[in-house]
Amino acid sequence: MSSIWGDYLKISLFGESHGPAIGLVINGLPAGVEIDEEYINLELARRAPGKSLLTTSRQEKDEFEIISGVFQNHTTGAPLCFLIRNKDKHSQDYEELKDIPRPGHADYTAGVKYFGFNDYRGGGMFSGRLTAPLVLAGAIAKKILSGQGVTIGSHILSIAEVREEAFDSPSLSPDVLLGLNALDFPVLNEEKGILMQKKILEAREEQDSVGGVVETAVLGIKAGLGAPFFDSVESKLAHLLFSIPGVKGVEFGDGFSLSQMKGSQANDSFRWQEGRVVTDTNHCGGIQGGITNGMPITFKTAFKPTPSIGRAQKSVNLATKQEVELKIKGRHDPCIVVRAVPVVEAAAALALLDLLMEKESGSWLV
Numbered sequence: 001m002s003s004i005w006g007d008y009l010k011i012s013l014f015g016e017s018h019g020p021a022i023g024l025v026i027n028g029l030p031a032g033v034e035i036d037e038e039y040i041n042l043e044l045a046r047r048a049p050g051k052s053l054l055t056t057s058r059q060e061k062d063e064f065e066i067i068s069g070v071f072q073n074h075t076t077g078a079p080l081c082f083l084i085r086n087k088d089k090h091s092q093d094y095e096e097l098k099d100i101p102r103p104g105h106a107d108y109t110a111g112v113k114y115f116g117f118n119d120y121r122g123g124g125m126f127s128g129r130l131t132a133p134l135v136l137a138g139a140i141a142k143k144i145l146s147g148q149g150v151t152i153g154s155h156i157l158s159i160a161e162v163r164e165e166a167f168d169s170p171s172l173s174p175d176v177l178l179g180l181n182a183l184d185f186p187v188l189n190e191e192k193g194i195l196m197q198k199k200i201l202e203a204r205e206e207q208d209s210v211g212g213v214v215e216t217a218v219l220g221i222k223a224g225l226g227a228p229f230f231d232s233v234e235s236k237l238a239h240l241l242f243s244i245p246g247v248k249g250v251e252f253g254d255g256f257s258l259s260q261m262k263g264s265q266a267n268d269s270f271r272w273q274e275g276r277v278v279t280d281t282n283h284c285g286g287i288q289g290g291i292t293n294g295m296p297i298t299f300k301t302a303f304k305p306t307p308s309i310g311r312a313q314k315s316v317n318l319a320t321k322q323e324v325e326l327k328i329k330g331r332h333d334p335c336i337v338v339r340a341v342p343v344v345e346a347a348a349a350l351a352l353l354d355l356l357m358e359k360e361s362g363s364w365l366v
Contacts, residue, residue, distance in 0.1 A: 003125070005239070005240065005243070005350075006027075006028065006350070006354050007354055007358060008028050008354050008357035008358050009026070009027075009028040009029070009141070009350065009353055009354040009357055010026070010027040010028050011024055011025070011026050011027075011134075011137050011350065012024060012025045012027075013130055013133055013134065015084075015086075015125075015130065015133075016119045016121070016122070016124040016125050016127070016129075017086070017119075017121060017122030017123050017124055017125075017127035017129040017130070018086065018119070018121035018122045018124075019086060019119065019124075020085065020086065021083050021084060021085045021086060022083075022084050022086065022129060022130055022132060022133055023064075023067075023081065023082050023083040023084055023133050024081075024082055024133035024134070024136065024137055025079050025080065025081050026069070026079065026080040026081075026082075026137055026140070027079045027080075028357065029069075029075050029077075029080065029140075030075065030077060031074070031075055031076055031077035032074055032075060033074060033075040033140075033144065034073060034074055034143075035066075035070050035073055035074065035075065035080075035140065036073075036139075036143050037073070039139055039142075039143050040064065040136055040139040040140065042139075043135050043136070043138065043139035043142070043342055043346070044062040044064070044132065044135055044136060044139070045062075046135075046181075046339075046341065046342040047062070047131065047132060047135045047339050047340075047342045047343060048061070048062050048339075049333070049339065053201060053204060054185075054197060054200050054201070054333075054334070054335065054338050055333050055334075055338060055339055061087070062084055062132050063084070063085070064082050064083065064084050064136060065082065065083040065084075065085075066080070066081075066082060067081035067082065067083055068080065068081045069081060082133060082136055084132055084133060084136070086129070096326075096329075097120050097121075098120055099317050099318045099319040099320075100315050100316070100317050100318070100324060100326055101315060101316070101318070102307060102308060102313075102315070102326065102328055103307060103313045103314070103315055103326075104304075104307025104308075105123060105126070105307050105308070106123065106126040107120055107123070108318075110124070110125075110126055111318070123245075126245065127245070128245045128246065128333075128336060128339075130245075131244060131245070131340075131343045131346075134244075134343060134346050134347065134350075135342050135343055135346045137346065137350060138342070138343075138345060138346020138347065138348075138349045138350055139346065141346070141349035141350045141352075141353040142345065142346070142349040144353060145220075145349055145352065145353060145356075148220070148356075149220040150218065150219065150220035150221060150352070151174040151177050151178065151218070151219045151220055152177065152216065152217070152218050152219075152345045152348055152349055153176070153177025153178065153180045153181055153186075153216070153217060153345070154177075154180065154186060154214050154215060154216040154217070154341050154344055154345055155167070155180050155186045155187050155188050155214075155215055156185065156186060156187050156193070156196060156212060156213075156214060156337055156338070156341065157212070157213040157214065157215040157300060158196070158212050158213045159196035159197075159199050159200060159210055159211075159212040159335060159337060160196075160199045160203075160210040160211070160212065162192060162195045162196045162199055163192070163213075164187055164188055164189040164192035164193075165188065165189065166215055166300075167188075167215055167217050167296075167298055169217060169282040169285075169286075169295070169296040169298045170278075170279070170280070170281060170282050170295065170296070172217055172219060172296050173219075174219055174220075177217060177219065185197060185338060186341055196212070199335075200334050200335040200338070201334075203305075203334045203335065204334035206311075207309055207310030207311045208305075208309050208310075208311060208334070209305040209306035209307075209308075209309050209332075209333070209334050209335060210305050210334065210335050211246075211302070211303045211304045211305040211306075211335065211336075211337065212302075212303055212335060212337035213300050213301065213302045213303070213337075214300070214301045214303070214337060214340060214341055214344050215298065215299070215300045215301075216298065216299055216300075216301065216344055216345060216348055217296050217297065217298045218286075218296060218297040218298075218348060218352065219296050221286070221292050221294070221297055221352065222292065222294055223277070223291075223292055223293050223294035224291060224292065224359075225291065225292040225352075225355050225356065225359060226287070226290050226291040226292055226355060227290055227291065228289055228290045228291070229290065231290070232287070232289075232290025232291070233287045233290055233291065233292055233297070233351075233352075233355065234252050234287055234290060235290070236351040236352075236354065236355055237250075237252075237299065237347070237348060237351045237352075238250050239351070240347035240348075240350060240351050241299075241301055241344065241347050241348075243347070244301075244340065244343050244344065244347060245336075246303045246304055246306070246336050246340070247301055247302065247303060248302055248303070248304045249300075249301070249302035250299060250300070250301055250302070251299065251300050252284070252285040252287060252297075252298070252299045253282065253283050253284045253285025253286070253287070253298055253299070254266075254283045254284075254285070255285075255299075255300060258283060261283075265283075266283050267283075268280065268281045268282060268283055268284055268295075269281070276294065277293075277294065278294070278295065279293070279295055282295050282296060282298065285297060285298040285299055286298060297348075297352075299348075301340075301344050303336055303337050303340055305335070306332055306333050306334065306335060306336050308328050308332035309328065309332070310327065310328065311327070312325050312326065312327050313325070313326050313327075313328075314326070
């Protein structure tokens, strides 16, 4: 199993959902980069469970320990290692899952790939629990990018069939994105947000779950970042976004809607504004030919409904080779979208920082 990502900024995740701890190692940051622990804690708190009926009741404070690579709040140039200990574990809830894979989960495929030696408790390495260290790494990346005038923010575009308006990206301001970051349920339309939360609570009452879509925008990235084909900005972002558990779709700009437009509608017309090239519209999401054009980068990330539900589901017993009915025990999110917002932003920050380090050789980070 490999859990290493990145070209210039390299991150490695480790641990399992019900193991002693989870964590990450970061390679590639030069000496002298400030590590803002307060900001990291704020980002981890956005992802943390147990804050309302909209999320799982598992209580994990996600307090992190710095093992290496930081001295007096600055990087030393050595690899950074962070540890988050698992404290609220109910491993007994997963005993029957040793031989009965949960529908919609990675239990069956992990068992096949790793010959039954995989840790099935809470999904092990496949658990959304591993997004905590990803958010930690993303917080460091976001802080570095903010020092370069880059702002990343998201809103919940939809939950089930309830949907609010997408970003008007050509006119987006950093204040809007920062305002969304401060909300427990980040939406542009409060009334739509109430309806979305109602959908989640209804699913919880029905022992079911719902999915949704997160729309993200990045402001402040200049034109010229990225490359065609294999190292396009879309390729870099999609690689990390699809590593987030539960993600089943990513589209940039207007995405699939572009297939319904004519070229005259889809093309973003150029014009001059305050000495630089801008576009009137932003259907392409700020990326053309795999390279940024200076407009806001926008993309949408679709999450499937949480597969762990209280309703009876059909499965098989791999030991007895019989079909069985399974009712999943444990504590689970009726919708993972709410807690996934900072995870999506973390993935975006890491991908863009890696691209910037490639372009600028990292000297501007300090």
